Amino acid sequence: MLNKHSKSTYAQKLAKGKLALVLHAHLPYVRSAKPGSLEEDWFFQALMECYLPLLQTLEKSAACEGQNPKITISLSPTLLSLMEDRELKKRFPSWIKKRLELLSSTPACFNAAGYYLANNIEKQLNDWNNCNGDLIKRFSSLQNTQVVDLLTCAATHGYLPLLRENPEAVRGQLNTAVREHQRIFGTKPLGIWLPECAYYEGLDLLISRAGLRYAVLDGHGLLHAKPRPRYGLYAPICSKKGVAFFGRDSNSTLPVWSAKEGYPGDSEYREFHRDLGWDIPIEDLKKFGFKEHRPLGIKLYKVTSQKTELSEKVNYQPELALAKVKEHAKDYLQGRKKQLQILSKNIDIDPLLVAPFDAELFGHWWFEGPMFLAEIFAQSKKEQIEFTRLRDQLAKRPSIQLCEPSPSSWGQGGFHNYWLNETNAWIVPEWNKASAAMIKRCTRGVSRESDIRLLEQAGRELLLSQSSDWSFILRAGTTTDLAKERIHRHLNRFWDLIEAVDREKDLHDPNLNYLEKEDCLFPLIQAKDWSQFKH
Numbered sequence: 001m002l003n004k005h006s007k008s009t010y011a012q013k014l015a016k017g018k019l020a021l022v023l024h025a026h027l028p029y030v031r032s033a034k035p036g037s038l039e040e041d042w043f044f045q046a047l048m049e050c051y052l053p054l055l056q057t058l059e060k061s062a063a064c065e066g067q068n069p070k071i072t073i074s075l076s077p078t079l080l081s082l083m084e085d086r087e088l089k090k091r092f093p094s095w096i097k098k099r100l101e102l103l104s105s106t107p108a109c110f111n112a113a114g115y116y117l118a119n120n121i122e123k124q125l126n127d128w129n130n131c132n133g134d135l136i137k138r139f140s141s142l143q144n145t146q147v148v149d150l151l152t153c154a155a156t157h158g159y160l161p162l163l164r165e166n167p168e169a170v171r172g173q174l175n176t177a178v179r180e181h182q183r184i185f186g187t188k189p190l191g192i193w194l195p196e197c198a199y200y201e202g203l204d205l206l207i208s209r210a211g212l213r214y215a216v217l218d219g220h221g222l223l224h225a226k227p228r229p230r231y232g233l234y235a236p237i238c239s240k241k242g243v244a245f246f247g248r249d250s251n252s253t254l255p256v257w258s259a260k261e262g263y264p265g266d267s268e269y270r271e272f273h274r275d276l277g278w279d280i281p282i283e284d285l286k287k288f289g290f291k292e293h294r295p296l297g298i299k300l301y302k303v304t305s306q307k308t309e310l311s312e313k314v315n316y317q318p319e320l321a322l323a324k325v326k327e328h329a330k331d332y333l334q335g336r337k338k339q340l341q342i343l344s345k346n347i348d349i350d351p352l353l354v355a356p357f358d359a360e361l362f363g364h365w366w367f368e369g370p371m372f373l374a375e376i377f378a379q380s381k382k383e384q385i386e387f388t389r390l391r392d393q394l395a396k397r398p399s400i401q402l403c404e405p406s407p408s409s410w411g412q413g414g415f416h417n418y419w420l421n422e423t424n425a426w427i428v429p430e431w432n433k434a435s436a437a438m439i440k441r442c443t444r445g446v447s448r449e450s451d452i453r454l455l456e457q458a459g460r461e462l463l464l465s466q467s468s469d470w471s472f473i474l475r476a477g478t479t480t481d482l483a484k485e486r487i488h489r490h491l492n493r494f495w496d497l498i499e500a501v502d503r504e505k506d507l508h509d510p511n512l513n514y515l516e517k518e519d520c521l522f523p524l525i526q527a528k529d530w531s532q533f534k535h
Contacts, residue, residue, distance in 0.1 A: 017234075017340040017351035018388040019252065021373075022216055024193045025051065025359035026076035026157055028469040028486075033518055035091050038294065038482070043082050044095045045297040047135075050363035051083075052124045053370035055138050061377040062147045069377045070387035073359065074151035074193035075139065077180040078467070081521035084184065089133040096125050099298060102288050106280065113300040113316035140185050149389035152181040152189040152212075155522065158466035159419045161200040161407070162428050168442075169435040169466070170203070172529045174210040176463060179524050190391055191215060195468050197248070197356075198409040198416065204239040214244040214390060216356050217405055220414050222247035224406035234343055234351040236393065237403040244394055245405050251339055252355035255332055256372075259365075260306065263328040263372070268320045270367040271301045274310045299367070325368050329375030333383035340385075352393055356410075424474040430491060434462055435530075437498055443532040451501045455527040457512065458497035460519050465490035493519075 027046060030039030061069040082088060103109045103118045131138060142148040154160060155176035163169040174192075181189045191214045192207065199221055207215065219233050222245060229237050233247040259265045277285070277296035285293065301313035302321070308314075336353060343351035362369030380387065394400075411418035420428065438458060446452060465487055473483040493515055500507040 016344040017353065018386050018393070019336050019340075019353045019355065020070075020072060020246070020388050020390055020393065022072040022074070022193075022246075022354060022356035022390065023054075023359035023362070024074045024076075024153070024356065025079055026074070026153060026193075027079045027082060028467045029078040029081060029156065029464055029519070029521060031082060031085060031088065031518070031520075035095075036289075038479070040088070040091070040095075041295065041297075043088065044092055045295070046360055046364055047092060047128075048096060048121065048124050048297060049367065050360050050370075051135055052127050053363045054359065054373070055135060055142075056127060057370045057374045057377075058142055058147055059138070061374060062142070062145065064378070066381055067377050068380075068387065069147055070389050070392070071147065072149040072151060072191070072390045073139070074153050074191075075181075076153040076157055076193075077155045077177045078157065078521065080136065080180065080184050083135050085520075092128065092133065093125060096121060096128075098288055099296060100125070102276070102280075102296070103298060105288075106276070106284070108276070108279070109298075109300060111300070111315055112318060116316075116318040117298065117300065136184060143185070146389075149191065149391045150181075150185065150189065151191040151193050151390075152177045153193045154195050155180065156463045156467045157195045157469060158463070159195055159198055159416075159468040159471060160203060161198050161409075161416050162420060162471075163431060163435065163466065164200055164203075165432050166435040166439060167206065167533060168439045168530045169431070169462075170206050171210070172438075172459065172463065173466070174206055174212070175529045176459075176522055176525055178210050178212065179526070180522055183524055196409045196411055196419065197221070198411075198419075199245075199405055200407050201404075204241040204243040204405070207243050208241045212243065214246065214394060216246050216248065216354065216390075218408050218410040218414055219247045219250055221245065221405045221408035222403075224408070225403040226406075227403060229403050230401055231347050231349060231351070234347060234353070235349060236352070236397070236400055237405070238400040239404055240402060244400060246352075246354045246390055246393075248356050248410065249353045252336060252353045253357065255328075255335065256355070257357060257361070263324075263332075264361075264366040264369075265303060265306055266324050266328070267303050267305055268317065268324045269303050270299055270316050270321065271303050271310070271313050272299065272365055272367070274301045274313050275299055321368055322371065325371045325375055326379075329372055329379050330383065332372075333376055333379055333385050336385055337383055352388070354390075418475055419468055419471045421475060423477070424471040427471060427474075427487060430487075431466055434465065434491060434494055438462055438494075438530045439532055441498060441501060442527050442530040446501060448504065450506065451504075452527060454497050454501050454507060454512070456525050457515055457519070458494050458501070459525050459527055459530065460522055461490045461494040461497065461515070463522070464519060465494065490519075 061067050143150045154173040158173045192212045194215050197218045236244045236246045238244045255262045275295045276298035277294050302316040304314045470483040470487050
């Protein structure tokens with residue numbers, strides 16, 4: 001680590017202003033009672049390709065003399081529930097070993113790309129075993145050493161503007177998230193990643209009441225604020241309810257975010273869409289226990305050209321990709337340096353560049369993403385860029401301009417239409433009807449102690465039905481049957497539980513035990529979060 005003298009010299013050479021990288025790590029609650037589901041693959045692939053490499057990158061960079069990595073990461077409550085699930089922890093090693101067996105037995109993998117991928121997968125397995133699968137402890141340690149600022153998110157990533165008809169439903173999402181974060185990490189979160197960066201008028205009051213003090217919005221959430229912020233996107237603003245908001249800087253995100261115009265689309269990087277699970281004959285897949293063609297997380301080809309058909313992609317060459325990572329890291333840092341230099345000449349404060357991304361971009365969608373992060377941390381001193389965490393920026397600013405943020409999201413067009421359109425609008429009245437029933441029952445109270453258990457499980461099912469992931473999938477048109485099944489499953493379970501309370505009937509114990517075992521997240525959930533507001 002840097003000593004006091006070297007830190008002082010380092011600071012003198014830095015460009016005026018700082019860069020705040022913000023990663024949002026989230027998956028819906030995809031726990032399945034039986035192993036081998038498609039949804040479980042989502043989680044395990046994210047572990048192998050994103051979360052483990054991300055932790056390795058941050059830990060290694062923090063241990064390197066001359067590097068001073070700082071980053072803000074939100075970990076959604078549903079993702080944390082998956083990370084601490086004992087059954088999933090048991091399943092992951094066998095899941096990853098099966099892929100290693102497939103790699104070692106398939107002639108198409110006997111090349112530089114195959115050997116490199118096998119070594120990388122084995123590295124992730126060894127890292128998993130070395131920490132006994134306790135990724136949460138490692139994230140907590142990075143926060144304790146002030147490398148990472150950990151944020152929460154809404155409990156199940158509910159799209160809050162679509163729940164606003166019942167403010168108590170929004171409160172249920174926020175309070176459950178804060179309580180869960182504190183249970184897992186031992187400290188209350190100060191910041192929140194609003195799902196899809198979605199904001200509506202008055203949300204800051206509920207955020208503040210939940211004990212949260214800052215959040216990230218898309219750029220227009222700040223630029224259209226009232227009054228217009230004096231420093232635009234390059235300083236946080238504060239609402240009258242005492243919540244600070246940071247705005248996304250598109251210049252700092254586009255080079256990384258865009259697959260067409262940005263770095264991930266480079267010809268030397270690994271192609272995401274061509275997976276061995278689609279190439280191998282089904283007879284060979286069945287030998288390894290796979291009943292159907294599906295993505296396996298085994299990718300051996302490079303982008304080649306964005307116009308190249310998948311069947312024509314060229315074999316991945318790791319050494320060429322690594323050279324590109326170094327080149328792109330340098331280009332990115334130099335771009336931010338120029339940006340800060342220009343801003344410093346035009347505003348009378350040290351400018352802040354906020355660059356938020358989905359964490360899964362780094363490693364899952366863009367295989368070389370963790371390497372890119374490692375490189376920008378390694379090259380930052382030479383390129384005179386200093387990283388910061390959002391909470392550190394608030395601690396150092398003596399005053400923040402009072403502004404009311406604009407309704408916004410970071411979805412298509414910056415509005416709410418991606419989550420409210422002809423494909424998924426039918427869900428909203430279903431949520432509202434269920435939320436109203438939950439509020440009515442929790443406000444009225446219960447006559448039996450056993451009803452509290454029923455209501456708490458009803459709260460879990462209601463929250464799970466509200467996940468924005470299902471709305472997103474319906475709009476994207478991918479696994480729509482799965483999304484519909486999940487929504488209906490949780491809402492049906494919710495209504496069964498509410499009916500049992502209303503009719504003062506005991507939901508048959510085996511049924512309740514089954515629900516509690518299958519949807520076993522949020523152990524500290526409180527039904528009172530849905531009791532009606534007292535004005």
